[in-house]
Amino acid sequence: MTTAIAKVSIVVSKGSLEGIYPALIMANGARAEGIEANLFFTFFGLDAVSRKRHEHIKVATVGNPGLHVATLVGALPGMPGLMTSYLEHKLGKLDIPPIPEFIEMIADSGAGIYGCQASCDLFGLTEDDLIDQVKAIITVGEFYALAAGGQIIFT
Amino acid sequence: MPIATYAGHDVIVNDEGFFADPYQWTEEMAPYIAKAIGIDELTLRHWQIIRFMRDQYRAKGTGPTVRILGKTSGVSIKELYQLFPSGPAKTAAKIAGIPKPRGCI
Numbered sequence: 001m002t003t004a005i006a007k008v009s010i011v012v013s014k015g016s017l018e019g020i021y022p023a024l025i026m027a028n029g030a031r032a033e034g035i036e037a038n039l040f041f042t043f044f045g046l047d048a049v050s051r052k053r054h055e056h057i058k059v060a061t062v063g064n065p066g067l068h069v070a071t072l073v074g075a076l077p078g079m080p081g082l083m084t085s086y087l088e089h090k091l092g093k094l095d096i097p098p099i100p101e102f103i104e105m106i107a108d109s110g111a112g113i114y115g116c117q118a119s120c121d122l123f124g125l126t127e128d129d130l131i132d133q134v135k136a137i138i139t140v141g142e143f144y145a146l147a148a149g150g151q152i153i154f155t
Numbered sequence: 156m157p158i159a160t161y162a163g164h165d166v167i168v169n170d171e172g173f174f175a176d177p178y179q180w181t182e183e184m185a186p187y188i189a190k191a192i193g194i195d196e197l198t199l200r201h202w203q204i205i206r207f208m209r210d211q212y213r214a215k216g217t218g219p220t221v222r223i224l225g226k227t228s229g230v231s232i233k234e235l236y237q238l239f240p241s242g243p244a245k246t247a248a249k250i251a252g253i254p255k256p257r258g259c260i
Contacts, residue, residue: 025259025260027189027257028221028260029260031221031236031242032220032221032243032244032245033242033245034240034242034246035243072252094260095222095260096260097221097222097260105222105232108225108230108231108232108233108236108237109233109236110240111220138229
């Protein structure tokens with residue numbers, strides 16, 4: 001018999017809507033199965049837990065072949081906002097919450113939410129700049145210690 | 156499929172331990188199912204969720220996910236995880252004798 005997964009630690013490195021949602025769905029789904037979960041936000045992924053930015057996450061309309069929008073069209077002013085509204089509408093219909101509410105829900109489920117020290121140093125962010133659900137800003141070494149004994153997923 | 160015995164009654168369960176036939180379930184079985192999966196005592200709050208699961212299953216043919224439980228059961232997500240640490244929707248469905256709710260949220 002295969003061993004069940006007992007813990008996952010998910011690294012979120014991208015700051016686009018399509019870069020953030022999959023990680024949130026996986027973390028939330030892990031908790032729903034009784035699996036311990038940690039989310040570690042690094043580089044542009046920090047936008048998802050930034051007070052200033054977490055309500056303004058946009059889908060990438062350029063350099064995103066999966067969207068099937070021509071690059072020049074995707075680059076038109078207003079396109080990221082328009083495509084984001086459209087996707088948010090579709091997500092809402094499936095009862096998938098907006099990113100800020102989703103992260104709050106995941107924190108309430110008992111998952112650990114962390115910011116990356118090196119990225120916070122790079123962007124000049126402190127804990128005051130991050131949402132309340134972030135437990136701490138931690139180093140990569142501390143992340144590995146938290147992740148010990150479980151699976152690590154990089155997104 | 157495996158047979159489990161709760162409160163002196165044999166019931167058919169699937170490989171994950173969920174009831175194959177929700178109509179084999181009775182309330183007196185619930186504390187025994189709970190104990191078998193690590194919940195020693197069912198409080199009134201547990202029962203509120205168990206009955207909610209049964210009602211939802213009866214009405215919709217499927218149990219609610221954690222997201223729906225948090226929005227409609229009157230118990231917050233935080234408390235749901237305190238009541239059912241191994242996953243509220245999944246554990247409550249098992250204790251309530253209904254199939255495991257499917258859904259990604």
